[in-house]
Amino acid sequence: MGHGWEGVVLKLLRGKDFKFTVTRTDEVTEHYRRIHVTDGGMLALTGVHPTMWVRLWFDDAGKPHQRAYTLVDPDPETGTFTLEFALHDGAASEWARKAAPGDTIEATVQGTGFETPDPAPARLFVVADPASLPAVKSLLGALPKTPATIWFETQHATDGDLDRLGLRLDAGLHDVRTVERRTSGGHLVQEVKAALPDLLGDPEDAYVWITCDTTTTRALASYVRKELSVPRHRVHALGYWRS
Numbered sequence: 465m466g467h468g469w470e471g472v473v474l475k476l477l478r479g480k481d482f483k484f485t486v487t488r489t490d491e492v493t494e495h496y497r498r499i500h501v502t503d504g505g506m507l508a509l510t511g512v513h514p515t516m517w518v519r520l521w522f523d524d525a526g527k528p529h530q531r532a533y534t535l536v537d538p539d540p541e542t543g544t545f546t547l548e549f550a551l552h553d554g555a556a557s558e559w560a561r562k563a564a565p566g567d568t569i570e571a572t573v574q575g576t577g578f579e580t581p582d583p584a585p586a587r588l589f590v591v592a593d594p595a596s597l598p599a600v601k602s603l604l605g606a607l608p609k610t611p612a613t614i615w616f617e618t619q620h621a622t623d624g625d626l627d628r629l630g631l632r633l634d635a636g637l638h639d640v641r642t643v644e645r646r647t648s649g650g651h652l653v654q655e656v657k658a659a660l661p662d663l664l665g666d667p668e669d670a671y672v673w674i675t676c677d678t679t680t681t682r683a684l685a686s687y688v689r690k691e692l693s694v695p696r697h698r699v700h701a702l703g704y705w706r707s
Protein backbone atom coordinates (compact mmCIF):
# COMPACT_ATOMS: atom_id res chain seq x y z
CA MET A 465 0.00 0.00 0.00
CA GLY A 466 1.57 3.33 -1.04
CA HIS A 467 2.02 6.30 1.24
CA GLY A 468 -0.12 8.39 -1.09
CA TRP A 469 -3.14 6.21 -0.54
CA GLU A 470 -2.54 5.96 3.22
CA GLY A 471 -2.08 9.71 3.34
CA VAL A 472 -5.39 10.29 1.67
CA VAL A 473 -7.20 7.93 4.03
CA LEU A 474 -5.59 9.46 7.12
CA LYS A 475 -6.42 12.92 5.90
CA LEU A 476 -10.02 11.93 5.35
CA LEU A 477 -10.25 10.37 8.80
CA ARG A 478 -8.57 13.32 10.51
CA GLY A 479 -10.60 15.72 8.43
CA LYS A 480 -13.93 14.47 9.78
CA ASP A 481 -13.72 17.05 12.45
CA PHE A 482 -17.21 18.26 13.10
CA LYS A 483 -20.59 16.87 13.88
CA PHE A 484 -23.68 18.93 13.13
CA THR A 485 -26.95 18.31 14.95
CA VAL A 486 -30.32 19.01 13.36
CA THR A 487 -32.49 21.35 15.43
CA ARG A 488 -35.38 22.01 13.03
CA THR A 489 -36.45 21.34 9.45
CA ASP A 490 -38.68 23.34 7.10
CA GLU A 491 -40.28 21.92 3.98
CA VAL A 492 -39.93 24.99 1.78
CA THR A 493 -41.36 23.23 -1.27
CA GLU A 494 -41.74 19.60 -2.29
CA HIS A 495 -38.30 19.93 -3.91
CA TYR A 496 -36.42 22.16 -1.47
CA ARG A 497 -35.76 21.52 2.23
CA ARG A 498 -34.15 23.72 4.83
CA ILE A 499 -32.34 22.08 7.75
CA HIS A 500 -31.25 24.10 10.77
CA VAL A 501 -28.20 22.78 12.61
CA THR A 502 -25.80 23.48 15.44
CA ASP A 503 -22.21 23.41 14.25
CA GLY A 504 -20.34 21.26 16.81
CA GLY A 505 -17.92 24.16 17.40
CA MET A 506 -16.96 24.57 13.74
CA LEU A 507 -17.61 28.26 13.08
CA ALA A 508 -15.69 29.41 16.15
CA LEU A 509 -12.62 27.60 14.76
CA THR A 510 -12.95 28.21 11.03
CA GLY A 511 -14.57 31.65 10.93
CA VAL A 512 -16.98 32.42 8.12
CA HIS A 513 -16.59 33.63 4.53
CA PRO A 514 -19.13 34.26 1.75
CA THR A 515 -20.32 31.17 -0.16
CA MET A 516 -18.65 28.93 2.46
CA TRP A 517 -19.31 25.23 2.01
CA VAL A 518 -18.51 21.98 3.79
CA ARG A 519 -18.16 18.36 2.80
CA LEU A 520 -20.88 16.30 4.47
CA TRP A 521 -20.58 12.55 4.99
CA PHE A 522 -23.76 10.67 4.17
CA ASP A 523 -24.34 6.95 4.41
CA ASP A 524 -24.99 5.20 1.10
CA ALA A 525 -25.92 1.58 1.85
CA GLY A 526 -23.10 1.33 4.39
CA LYS A 527 -20.53 3.24 2.31
CA PRO A 528 -19.39 6.81 3.02
CA HIS A 529 -20.79 9.25 0.46
CA GLN A 530 -19.33 12.75 0.57
CA ARG A 531 -21.11 15.76 -0.96
CA ALA A 532 -20.66 19.52 -0.72
CA TYR A 533 -23.24 21.80 0.88
CA THR A 534 -23.26 25.57 1.44
CA LEU A 535 -23.81 27.34 4.76
CA VAL A 536 -26.80 29.67 4.86
CA ASP A 537 -26.80 32.49 7.43
CA PRO A 538 -23.89 31.12 9.47
CA ASP A 539 -23.69 32.69 12.93
CA PRO A 540 -20.40 32.07 14.79
CA GLU A 541 -21.85 33.61 17.98
CA THR A 542 -24.55 30.98 18.33
CA GLY A 543 -22.71 28.25 16.39
CA THR A 544 -25.66 27.74 14.08
CA PHE A 545 -26.46 27.85 10.37
CA THR A 546 -28.89 26.39 7.90
CA LEU A 547 -28.37 23.88 5.13
CA GLU A 548 -30.64 24.03 2.10
CA PHE A 549 -31.16 20.96 -0.03
CA ALA A 550 -32.42 20.92 -3.60
CA LEU A 551 -34.07 17.49 -3.54
CA HIS A 552 -33.58 14.86 -6.25
CA ASP A 553 -32.32 11.25 -6.30
CA GLY A 554 -29.26 10.41 -4.22
CA ALA A 555 -28.08 9.65 -0.69
CA ALA A 556 -27.67 13.29 0.33
CA SER A 557 -31.21 14.16 -0.73
CA GLU A 558 -32.50 11.00 0.95
CA TRP A 559 -30.87 12.04 4.23
CA ALA A 560 -32.34 15.52 3.93
CA ARG A 561 -35.85 14.22 3.24
CA LYS A 562 -35.82 12.19 6.46
CA ALA A 563 -33.74 14.47 8.70
CA ALA A 564 -35.37 15.24 12.06
CA PRO A 565 -34.32 17.14 15.20
CA GLY A 566 -31.55 15.28 17.02
CA ASP A 567 -30.10 13.66 13.86
CA THR A 568 -26.39 14.25 13.32
CA ILE A 569 -24.10 14.45 10.28
CA GLU A 570 -20.30 14.56 10.07
CA ALA A 571 -18.53 17.29 8.15
CA THR A 572 -15.10 18.13 6.81
CA VAL A 573 -13.95 21.66 6.04
CA GLN A 574 -11.70 21.44 3.03
CA GLY A 575 -11.45 23.40 -0.21
CA THR A 576 -13.81 26.26 0.53
CA GLY A 577 -12.68 29.86 -0.06
CA PHE A 578 -13.75 33.23 -1.38
CA GLU A 579 -11.99 36.27 -2.77
CA THR A 580 -13.96 39.47 -2.99
CA PRO A 581 -13.54 40.67 -6.59
CA ASP A 582 -11.09 43.56 -6.64
CA PRO A 583 -11.72 46.09 -8.12
CA ALA A 584 -15.39 45.87 -7.27
CA PRO A 585 -17.38 44.76 -10.32
CA ALA A 586 -19.63 47.22 -12.16
CA ARG A 587 -22.05 44.36 -12.69
CA LEU A 588 -22.37 40.77 -11.53
CA PHE A 589 -23.53 38.02 -13.89
CA VAL A 590 -24.76 34.87 -12.17
CA VAL A 591 -25.79 31.56 -13.73
CA ALA A 592 -27.16 29.18 -11.12
CA ASP A 593 -29.84 26.66 -10.15
CA PRO A 594 -31.44 25.37 -6.92
CA ALA A 595 -28.27 23.52 -5.83
CA SER A 596 -26.27 26.76 -5.97
CA LEU A 597 -29.05 29.00 -4.67
CA PRO A 598 -27.53 29.02 -1.15
CA ALA A 599 -24.24 30.23 -2.66
CA VAL A 600 -26.03 32.91 -4.69
CA LYS A 601 -27.80 34.14 -1.55
CA SER A 602 -24.43 34.51 0.12
CA LEU A 603 -22.79 36.10 -2.94
CA LEU A 604 -25.48 38.77 -3.28
CA GLY A 605 -25.20 39.37 0.47
CA ALA A 606 -21.44 39.93 0.09
CA LEU A 607 -21.92 42.42 -2.77
CA PRO A 608 -25.10 44.18 -1.62
CA LYS A 609 -24.74 47.27 -3.80
CA THR A 610 -23.67 45.59 -7.04
CA PRO A 611 -26.23 45.32 -9.83
CA ALA A 612 -26.69 41.73 -10.94
CA THR A 613 -28.21 39.77 -13.79
CA ILE A 614 -29.13 36.27 -12.65
CA TRP A 615 -30.07 33.35 -14.89
CA PHE A 616 -31.73 30.72 -12.71
CA GLU A 617 -32.35 27.26 -14.15
CA THR A 618 -35.50 25.52 -12.88
CA GLN A 619 -36.48 21.84 -12.97
CA HIS A 620 -39.83 22.14 -11.18
CA ALA A 621 -42.49 24.85 -11.23
CA THR A 622 -41.79 25.68 -7.57
CA ASP A 623 -38.08 26.34 -8.32
CA GLY A 624 -39.10 29.61 -9.94
CA ASP A 625 -40.70 30.92 -6.75
CA LEU A 626 -37.50 32.56 -5.55
CA ASP A 627 -39.26 34.54 -2.87
CA ARG A 628 -40.46 31.33 -1.27
CA LEU A 629 -36.99 29.80 -1.66
CA GLY A 630 -35.65 32.75 0.31
CA LEU A 631 -33.68 34.75 -2.26
CA ARG A 632 -33.68 38.34 -1.00
CA LEU A 633 -33.82 40.47 -4.14
CA ASP A 634 -33.63 44.21 -4.63
CA ALA A 635 -35.86 45.23 -7.56
CA GLY A 636 -33.61 48.21 -8.32
CA LEU A 637 -30.45 46.09 -8.54
CA HIS A 638 -31.30 42.55 -9.51
CA ASP A 639 -32.61 41.28 -12.84
CA VAL A 640 -33.61 37.61 -12.53
CA ARG A 641 -34.34 35.44 -15.57
CA THR A 642 -35.71 31.99 -14.79
CA VAL A 643 -34.92 29.42 -17.48
CA GLU A 644 -36.51 25.97 -17.63
CA ARG A 645 -34.00 23.14 -17.70
CA ARG A 646 -34.20 21.60 -21.16
CA THR A 647 -31.76 19.60 -23.30
CA SER A 648 -29.57 18.83 -20.25
CA GLY A 649 -28.73 22.49 -19.74
CA GLY A 650 -28.30 23.32 -23.44
CA HIS A 651 -31.26 25.69 -23.32
CA LEU A 652 -29.68 27.65 -20.46
CA VAL A 653 -26.42 27.93 -22.41
CA GLN A 654 -28.36 29.33 -25.39
CA GLU A 655 -30.24 31.86 -23.24
CA VAL A 656 -27.06 33.16 -21.65
CA LYS A 657 -25.25 33.36 -24.99
CA ALA A 658 -28.19 35.26 -26.52
CA ALA A 659 -28.24 37.97 -23.83
CA LEU A 660 -24.83 38.28 -22.20
CA PRO A 661 -22.82 39.98 -24.99
CA ASP A 662 -25.18 43.01 -24.98
CA LEU A 663 -25.21 43.25 -21.18
CA LEU A 664 -21.55 42.62 -20.42
CA GLY A 665 -19.94 46.04 -20.92
CA ASP A 666 -16.17 46.12 -20.27
CA PRO A 667 -15.17 42.50 -19.55
CA GLU A 668 -12.56 43.73 -17.03
CA ASP A 669 -15.32 45.39 -14.98
CA ALA A 670 -17.64 42.39 -14.89
CA TYR A 671 -17.64 39.46 -12.49
CA VAL A 672 -19.18 36.22 -13.77
CA TRP A 673 -20.29 33.47 -11.38
CA ILE A 674 -21.29 30.13 -12.94
CA THR A 675 -22.42 27.23 -10.73
CA CYS A 676 -24.68 24.78 -12.57
CA ASP A 677 -24.24 21.13 -13.51
CA THR A 678 -20.65 20.40 -14.56
CA THR A 679 -21.24 20.21 -18.33
CA THR A 680 -23.24 23.44 -18.49
CA THR A 681 -20.74 25.18 -16.21
CA ARG A 682 -17.81 24.10 -18.37
CA ALA A 683 -19.53 25.23 -21.59
CA LEU A 684 -20.42 28.66 -20.22
CA ALA A 685 -17.07 29.22 -18.52
CA SER A 686 -15.23 28.50 -21.75
CA TYR A 687 -17.60 30.81 -23.65
CA VAL A 688 -17.18 33.81 -21.36
CA ARG A 689 -13.40 33.42 -21.15
CA LYS A 690 -12.65 32.67 -24.80
CA GLU A 691 -15.41 34.37 -26.78
CA LEU A 692 -16.26 37.30 -24.50
CA SER A 693 -12.66 37.79 -23.25
CA VAL A 694 -13.60 37.99 -19.58
CA PRO A 695 -10.28 37.60 -17.69
CA ARG A 696 -9.85 34.36 -15.79
CA HIS A 697 -9.74 36.10 -12.39
CA ARG A 698 -13.14 37.71 -13.10
CA VAL A 699 -14.84 34.34 -13.65
CA HIS A 700 -15.79 31.92 -10.89
CA ALA A 701 -16.92 28.63 -12.44
CA LEU A 702 -17.52 25.47 -10.41
CA GLY A 703 -19.74 22.55 -11.43
CA TYR A 704 -22.08 21.79 -8.52
CA TRP A 705 -23.46 18.45 -9.68
CA ARG A 706 -23.20 15.83 -12.43
CA SER A 707 -26.21 15.09 -14.57
Ligand SMILES: Cc1cc2nc3c(=O)[nH]c(=O)nc-3n(C[C@H](O)[C@H](O)[C@H](O)COP(=O)(O)OP(=O)(O)OC[C@H]3O[C@@H](n4cnc5c(N)ncnc54)[C@H](O)[C@@H]3O)c2cc1C
Nearest residue numbers: 532533534549550552553554555556557595704705706707
Ligand atom coordinates in the same frame (compact mmCIF):
# COMPACT_ATOMS: atom_id res chain seq x y z
C1 LIG B 1 -19.23 23.82 -3.55
C2 LIG B 1 -20.58 23.15 -3.67
C3 LIG B 1 -21.61 23.54 -2.86
C4 LIG B 1 -22.89 22.95 -2.97
N1 LIG B 1 -23.91 23.38 -2.17
C5 LIG B 1 -25.14 22.82 -2.30
C6 LIG B 1 -26.23 23.26 -1.47
O1 LIG B 1 -26.08 24.12 -0.58
N2 LIG B 1 -27.46 22.70 -1.68
C7 LIG B 1 -27.66 21.72 -2.62
O2 LIG B 1 -28.80 21.25 -2.77
N3 LIG B 1 -26.64 21.27 -3.39
C8 LIG B 1 -25.40 21.79 -3.24
N4 LIG B 1 -24.37 21.32 -4.00
C9 LIG B 1 -24.65 20.25 -4.96
C10 LIG B 1 -24.65 18.84 -4.31
O3 LIG B 1 -23.40 18.59 -3.69
C11 LIG B 1 -24.92 17.82 -5.43
O4 LIG B 1 -26.20 18.04 -5.99
C12 LIG B 1 -24.78 16.36 -4.99
O5 LIG B 1 -24.61 15.59 -6.15
C13 LIG B 1 -25.98 15.82 -4.23
O6 LIG B 1 -25.68 14.52 -3.81
P1 LIG B 1 -26.75 13.31 -3.79
O7 LIG B 1 -26.15 12.25 -2.94
O8 LIG B 1 -28.10 13.85 -3.37
O9 LIG B 1 -26.87 12.85 -5.29
P2 LIG B 1 -25.80 12.06 -6.20
O10 LIG B 1 -25.55 10.69 -5.65
O11 LIG B 1 -24.62 12.92 -6.43
O12 LIG B 1 -26.61 11.92 -7.57
C14 LIG B 1 -27.77 11.08 -7.65
C15 LIG B 1 -28.59 11.47 -8.88
O13 LIG B 1 -29.13 12.78 -8.69
C16 LIG B 1 -28.74 13.65 -9.75
N5 LIG B 1 -28.45 14.96 -9.16
C17 LIG B 1 -27.46 15.30 -8.28
N6 LIG B 1 -27.53 16.59 -7.96
C18 LIG B 1 -28.59 17.10 -8.64
C19 LIG B 1 -29.17 18.38 -8.70
N7 LIG B 1 -28.68 19.41 -8.01
N8 LIG B 1 -30.26 18.55 -9.48
C20 LIG B 1 -30.78 17.52 -10.17
N9 LIG B 1 -30.27 16.28 -10.16
C21 LIG B 1 -29.19 16.06 -9.39
C22 LIG B 1 -27.49 13.01 -10.37
O14 LIG B 1 -27.38 13.33 -11.74
C23 LIG B 1 -27.77 11.53 -10.17
O15 LIG B 1 -28.61 11.05 -11.21
C24 LIG B 1 -23.09 21.90 -3.92
C25 LIG B 1 -22.02 21.48 -4.70
C26 LIG B 1 -20.78 22.10 -4.60
C27 LIG B 1 -19.65 21.64 -5.47
